Amino acid sequence: MLSDRGIYSLDVFKDIINSLILHIVTWQKGYENDKWDEGSGNERGSIIRDKNKKGDQKLIHYGYQENTWDKEPAMRQIIVRVYDKKWNVQIELSIITDDKNRDTKEIINLMLKRWVQENDFKYMIRHFGLNQITAYAFTDYRALRDKIEDKIYICSRHKALTKEIERVRAKLKTALLDKHNFDQKHGETAQEKLPKKEQERKTRIDTKTKAFNKALEKLKKERSETPKFVSKLDELIDQDIVKLDTDTKSFMDAIKVLARNMFYMALQPY
Helix, strand or coil, rough: CCCCCCCCCCCHHHHHHHHCCCCCCCEECCCCCCCCCCCCCCEEEEEEECCCCCEEEEEEEEEEEEECCCCCCCEEEEEEEECCCCEEEEEEEEECCCCCCCCCCHHHHHHHHHHHHHHHHHHHHCCCCCCCCCCCCCCCCCCCCCCCCCEEEECHHHHHHHHHHHHHHHHHHHHHHHHHHHHHHCCCCCHHCCHHHHHHHHHHHHHHHHHHHHHHHHHHHHCCCCCEEHHHHHHHHHHHCCEECCHHHHHHHHHHHHHHHHHHHHHHHC
C-alpha cells in the first residue's frame, strides 16, 4: 500500500503495522527539517523523473539517512535531501513506513515519482474544474445528531481565551522587562525628580503594566468559568453551523475525472 495524502493517524498506523497484508509509505506530516545528522554519513542515489510533458525528464540526485521513527518505533524514518546540479540542498523530506523489508532506494523512488501525480491533480483542478463547489445544499447538524459520531473536545471558546491569555501575557512580560530596566537605570529616584521625558516614560510603563495585569486577570477568570471540554455536535448546533452536502460534488468530480481520462486516451496515439 502506497499513500502520501489523506492518511495520517498513529491509530491508523498501528492498525497497518498489525496487519498481515498492508503496508504504508507516506510523507511525515509537519516535518521540520531537524533530523538530518550532519556528523553521520549518508547514502546517495538518483532517479530520472518524468515530468508532465511527454519526453520532459529531469535527473534528480538525492542523499538519505535512515532511523527508527521516534513517534512509533515499529516504523522506519527515511530522511531525504534532494540536491541541485551543484549539490546544494533544494529540499529535505521525511518518509515514514512500516515496511521493514522493502529496499530504501525503492521507497524513495516511489515517493519522489509521486510528484508527477501531484502536478496532474493541479492540472485537473485548473483545467477540468476538479474540487469546485457544484452545489450549495447543506444539512443542519440537528438532523445528523443520530447519524454521526459525536466527540468530546476542547471548547473553541476555551481555546480562543487560552490563545488570548498567551498574547496578553507576552505583552505583560515586555512591559515588566521595560519596568525592570527603568528601575535598574534610575534606582529609587522619585518620579517627580526625574526629567520630564523619563517621568512620561515611567507613567506609560506603569499604565501598560496595570492594564495588561487587569486584562490577564479578567481573561483568566472568564476561562475558569468556561467549560474546557464540550460536545462537538452540541457546539456545532449551538453555533448554527451547517454541513455542506458533498454528494453532488462527488458525482461531478467523478464525471470530470472520467472526462479527463477519455481526453488523455484520445490523445495517446499522438
